[in-house]
Amino acid sequence: MLFTSDNWGGVHPKIMEAILASGVGFAPAYGNDETTKTARDLFEEVFEHEMAVAFVPTGSAANGIGLSLLTPPFGAIVCHEHAHVLIDECGAPEFYTGGAKVLPAAGAFGKMTPDTVRAAMAPYDPPMAHRVKPSVVSLTQATEWGTVYSPDEIGALSNTARSYGMAMHMDGARFAGAVNATGASPADLTWRSGVDILSLGGTKNGCLCAEAVVVFDRSREEELTYRCKRAGLGTSKQRYFSAQWQAYFAEDLWLSLARQSHDQCQRLASAMRASSTIEALVNPAINELFVRMSHETAGTLREAGAQFYDWIQPGDVFAGEARRFLTSWETTDEQLSELAAVLRR
Amino acid sequence: MLFTSDNWGGVHPKIMEAILASGVGFAPAYGNDETTKTARDLFEEVFEHEMAVAFVPTGSAANGIGLSLLTPPFGAIVCHEHAHVLIDECGAPEFYTGGAKVLPAAGAFGKMTPDTVRAAMAPYDPPMAHRVKPSVVSLTQATEWGTVYSPDEIGALSNTARSYGMAMHMDGARFAGAVNATGASPADLTWRSGVDILSLGGTKNGCLCAEAVVVFDRSREEELTYRCKRAGLGTSKQRYFSAQWQAYFAEDLWLSLARQSHDQCQRLASAMRASSTIEALVNPAINELFVRMSHETAGTLREAGAQFYDWIQPGDVFAGEARRFLTSWETTDEQLSELAAVLRR
Amino acid sequence: MLFTSDNWGGVHPKIMEAILASGVGFAPAYGNDETTKTARDLFEEVFEHEMAVAFVPTGSAANGIGLSLLTPPFGAIVCHEHAHVLIDECGAPEFYTGGAKVLPAAGAFGKMTPDTVRAAMAPYDPPMAHRVKPSVVSLTQATEWGTVYSPDEIGALSNTARSYGMAMHMDGARFAGAVNATGASPADLTWRSGVDILSLGGTKNGCLCAEAVVVFDRSREEELTYRCKRAGLGTSKQRYFSAQWQAYFAEDLWLSLARQSHDQCQRLASAMRASSTIEALVNPAINELFVRMSHETAGTLREAGAQFYDWIQPGDVFAGEARRFLTSWETTDEQLSELAAVLRR
Amino acid sequence: MLFTSDNWGGVHPKIMEAILASGVGFAPAYGNDETTKTARDLFEEVFEHEMAVAFVPTGSAANGIGLSLLTPPFGAIVCHEHAHVLIDECGAPEFYTGGAKVLPAAGAFGKMTPDTVRAAMAPYDPPMAHRVKPSVVSLTQATEWGTVYSPDEIGALSNTARSYGMAMHMDGARFAGAVNATGASPADLTWRSGVDILSLGGTKNGCLCAEAVVVFDRSREEELTYRCKRAGLGTSKQRYFSAQWQAYFAEDLWLSLARQSHDQCQRLASAMRASSTIEALVNPAINELFVRMSHETAGTLREAGAQFYDWIQPGDVFAGEARRFLTSWETTDEQLSELAAVLRR
Secondary structure, three states: OEOOOHHHOOOOHHHHHHHHHOOOOOOOOOOOOHHHHHHHHHHHHHHOOOOEEEEEOOHHHHHHHHHHOOOOOOEEEEEEOOOHHHHOOOOHHHHHHOOOEEEEEOOHHHOOOHHHHHHHHHHHOOOOOOOOEEEEEEEEOOOOOOOOOOHHHHHHHHHHHHHOOOEEEEEEOOHHHHHHHHOOOOOOOOHHHOOOEEEEEOHHHOOOOOEEEEEOOHHHHHHHHHHHHHOOOOOOOOHHHHHHHHHHHHHHHHHHHHHHHHHHHHHHHHHHHOOOOOEEEEOOOOOEEEEEOOHHHHHHHHHOOOEOEEOOOOOOOOOOOEEEEEOOOOOOHHHHHHHHHHHHO | OEOOOHHHOOOOHHHHHHHHHOOOOOOOOOOOOHHHHHHHHHHHHHHOOOOEEEEEOOHHHHHHHHHHOOOOOOEEEEEEOOOHHHHOOOOHHHHHHOOOEEEEEOOHHHOOOHHHHHHHHHHHOOOOOOOOEEEEEEEEOOOOOOOOOOHHHHHHHHHHHHHOOOEEEEEEOOHHHHHHHHOOOHHHHOHHHOOOEEEEEOHHHOOOOOEEEEEOOHHHHHHHHHHHHHOOOOOOOOHHHHHHHHHHHHHHHHHHHHHHHHHHHHHHHHHHHOOOOOEEEEOOOOOEEEEEOOHHHHHHHHHOOOEOEEOOOOOOOOOOOEEEEEOOOOOOHHHHHHHHHHHHO | OEOOOHHHOOOOHHHHHHHHHOOOOOOOOOOOOHHHHHHHHHHHHHHOOOOEEEEEOOHHHHHHHHHHOOOOOOEEEEEEOOOHHHHOOOOHHHHHHOOOEEEEEOOHHHOOOHHHHHHHHHHHOOOOOOOOEEEEEEEEOOOOOOOOOOHHHHHHHHHHHHHOOOEEEEEEOOHHHHHHHHOOOHHHHOHHHOOOEEEEEOHHHOOOOOEEEEEOOHHHHHHHHHHHHHOOOOOOOOHHHHHHHHHHHHHHHHHHHHHHHHHHHHHHHHHHHOOOOOEEEEOOOOOEEEEEOOHHHHHHHHHOOOEOEEOOOOOOOOOOOEEEEEOOOOOOHHHHHHHHHHHHO | OEOOOHHHOOOOHHHHHHHHHOOOOOOOOOOOOHHHHHHHHHHHHHHOOOOEEEEEOOHHHHHHHHHHOOOOOOEEEEEEOOOHHHHOOOOHHHHHHOOOEEEEEOOHHHOOOHHHHHHHHHHHOOOOOOOOEEEEEEEEOOOOOOOOOOHHHHHHHHHHHHHOOOEEEEEEOOHHHHHHHHOOOOOOOOHHHOOOEEEEEOHHHOOOOOEEEEEOOHHHHHHHHHHHHHOOOOOOOOHHHHHHHHHHHHHHHHHHHHHHHHHHHHHHHHHHHOOOOOEEEEOOOOOEEEEEOOHHHHHHHHHOOOEOEEOOOOOOOOOOOEEEEEOOOOOOHHHHHHHHHHHHO
16 A cells, blocks of 8 residues: 555556667667657647757756756745755755755645745845845646646746746646646646746656656757756666657557546545545645544554655644655555555444 | 944944054965964954854855855755845855755744744754755844844754754854843853854944854864865955954954944934834844834835835735834934934924 | 767667566655665675665766765866866766866876876875865776776875875776776775775666766765755666666676677777778777777768767877777677778778 | 065055045945945946946955856866966856866966967867857966966957857956056957956055956846855945045056056066076066076075065976066065075175
């Protein structure tokens, strides 16, 4: 009963097949191969926009590189106070940007609003040289609490960002889930709503290692390339990584997997809701379920073999009793039934 | 009626004299001169401890250098949510430390407590590599709200810091005021209470340009020297800067000036308290007075020629109506009377 | 006839098999899985020493992380004037170390000697704060010219480094080739000869993506972990990467592949030597052949379908006529015959 | 007999007077005062061009800030192999630029030529992402060997720089000497010859502490301001520093002092040339004399009380026997006679 994280999951057979199929003989290194070129084209197709795109090994690296294209070292990045870029990347944004500051904005269940962004900006408006320069708003889609932004909500945040002269960054580690949840197109959720740069994650959704920095402005390609290179992010045998994207997008595999993960999460939520001692904190829009349960209940579940995370964030309002359960496309009905059985006891 | 900042003030005649007296002929550059050696000795005498000390041009540089000696680039600095190092240094700590993260802790009127530090640390305890490594607690003495920490309070914060394996940094831009307010010795307020590194400021208290990084561990001298050098902080004609410290400490000039500034601040506070429309927010321990007054009252004062700052901080609880008034050793009784007269109208 | 680079090659079937075998079901992310633990143990076995080891996606990242553990930001790294870390990593060492300086040392065909290191150090000896602090000697094994250092030569360089208080770093992107060429053990070529940190590369020798930072001092594990994390170098599904090392070391696959590559390189060298217009610049110890040939000859070869690199380095003494040919374990006898046939014409 | 460095000298009485004259009462801090505004205007007058200008405490900081405006962190700065920014600033350019690489170019007695710049650029032309991006040519005027570039020479280097898409930086720590030596105007020696940013030094020529970053493009003002601020370079009581520039430029004091220093250097050179054991290496254009003398002769001079520096640079061709003698406007005829007397013995 593993509900720890979707990146504990394996590699989807179709992804693995694609990797295998790239395996024979010589091909130009560092992304100059045909597989990579095809993957790049596919990205432009999926997002209906020209772009500069870099394939990198991790989401933290993708976020760091993306943010470094949008803020000077003396700039400020505003994000949700529980954002991965703020809390869970060990300072990667600071490392990649050369020391920009990451400022927290409030918002229920991981979602900033124009108002909470404006509140965060108050001490920086009007800008003055004593204080870092407001440069980027970074939102996570889907958020760290498994909620999603609609295109309209993203558009409103973009307008707020623009009003301060700030750019828009999106951490899309679980972007597929957000596409599935909103029914909006990748384009609607990004550049059409004002997003400048997207970190697109595939690893949590069935890939082996597939993360991308999507820059909806091709003129930034040179800088993107240099920044990845000097961070040592360009794998030499890039084709094996690029091949994953082909399989990922083919026949909308990415969306099927997101749907499947979400379905299992809904089933998990139902099982939880049946328990009187557990409070579902927010309806799961993707494959993440957040519940409140006492340490005793949590202990009982863990003794029965369930694995999941306590969810302690800055400004915790759940007295340390928030817990995160993640499902994946590999989560089986058996696992869910087993957990339900434990809950019923 | 200038109450904007103590660094708008001039240079005390005795400080200027000391500069002049250093002015003739050749002397070794970069701090290898006799004046600088004497100043160093004086620091050890005043603080009753051996040390490595670097003289730098600004308080932000002093803080940056000091913090860079106490945290790795992947570390976290915890300070008050209104701390100068967090809000008003344009990211200097990030620059000097190579990207460490500065985390806010709460506390009334600029003062952290062991509890607020622990609350800030909660998401980082126990440490894990996804999150930056807790490395330093930095407190400001006197604080950004003109309050001061007693030696006991500092000691309690040090104990809290040590319990997380963190070092203690003190931003002493207005340290003289804190010595005057607490009646404690420089040693009691620093190393005896667990402070590892102090930024000592003289500029706001009558010097032309005198800031120091005081490291109470001589074995760090080499690193201190290298870090200052590569930041270009070592003035070549150092003697003119070092001379200021001699005059500053001679016959306790620094404490006289701090006392004088504080006395004028108390008079200012009295005049303010006499006004029914003004609320004194906190009793001034040094030369800073914080009051709450409506925009209308503030406007009236400004029309009458008074200059002071609105005090907008993250998480402002005063509806934008907090105002800061600073006095200095140059603040005259006439200025205070003039303001009192305006207030009476 | 591809002789461009060994990282143009594919993935060895045994490596691919190991990846596949790791593919089913859930496992802890970020290297907390069993496969990774086994790989770590294997490293200690192969190198006969305890260590902290981090698996990272590229050799540049490995070098950057390793160097950042050995030099402060105000330090100097001395390496050969043609070293990859100096010339071909787009400033990755500067990025990872926070701005350390990389200083060139001379030496025929990629090899530094104690004398050339001492010559490079002359302006930094004795150290003074105006100049960066000598901190690391970094050598490449095998070198950028396909030559190798014997354990004695490494030991002599280590002694020189120690005499300046500097640590020893080794870029082992083609370390397998050096083991094969010298007949020395991995331990003899590293820690027994004074090497503190090794970047071990597997990608160029048959892996898909396998690079490691090998730190022969386990007490550095925490810093190693933090530094990798904040650079976003830790892949979440680490087991697929760790599995490669198991196959790589099993039954000395790594050494077989290195031998095979070297054998093909010797055949290539023989074919070249048969041509009167081509000068072999140095006897190939690994799978790299450097020859001097006119632009005309090079053009003829390229027209016939051969791909290889011009080798332009700082201080080029070959009038732009040095060319690099690389073989790999996938280089076939047919390719070599084809090239030989072209050369005979 | 101090011939060590011009920054061992004192402060010229007129400069000190100007500092004193700024000393009374309150004035806006951080350069918002009238004295600073006047100094800025004066800079535009002297250089006949609009500009953004920042006053900073040291030449290394000025160089660091200036370079950081001209190169991205993944860029390369080309300068003479003996340049102060490369050798003597403890990595300040790397610190300020966030890790750009400083590449050496050759040239007799401190002067690069278009040919030596092109040779240094060869491995970077055409640019590729494996290698840092050529971004700035930085020249020192006057050079580290006391020689000067004519406007034509600077223009030729600018043309070379532009051909690679690189900007032009000038380290003018001893710029006054170069104006005096060439007879060219400040404008001719800078923007009219293609220089984008100049570090102008006053400290070595009679000021107490006066260094400036002169950016001949006012649109860069915001970035300049932010970068200085986050480095903690903006002194709060700026007026005392700005006042120095007023006195420095008034009645061409700066050029008188440069002339006087140069005259004394010529006398020193004559005295040296009279000695058969001393070889003048290059005719002094400013106040620096470089001679070759044996360790024995140097020892004799030192025993007689003369102080001067051995001049050991990377690639030293003088067998460690180059020595540097500096004069200043304070160098007296008596000191020169005394040295001449020793030489005659």
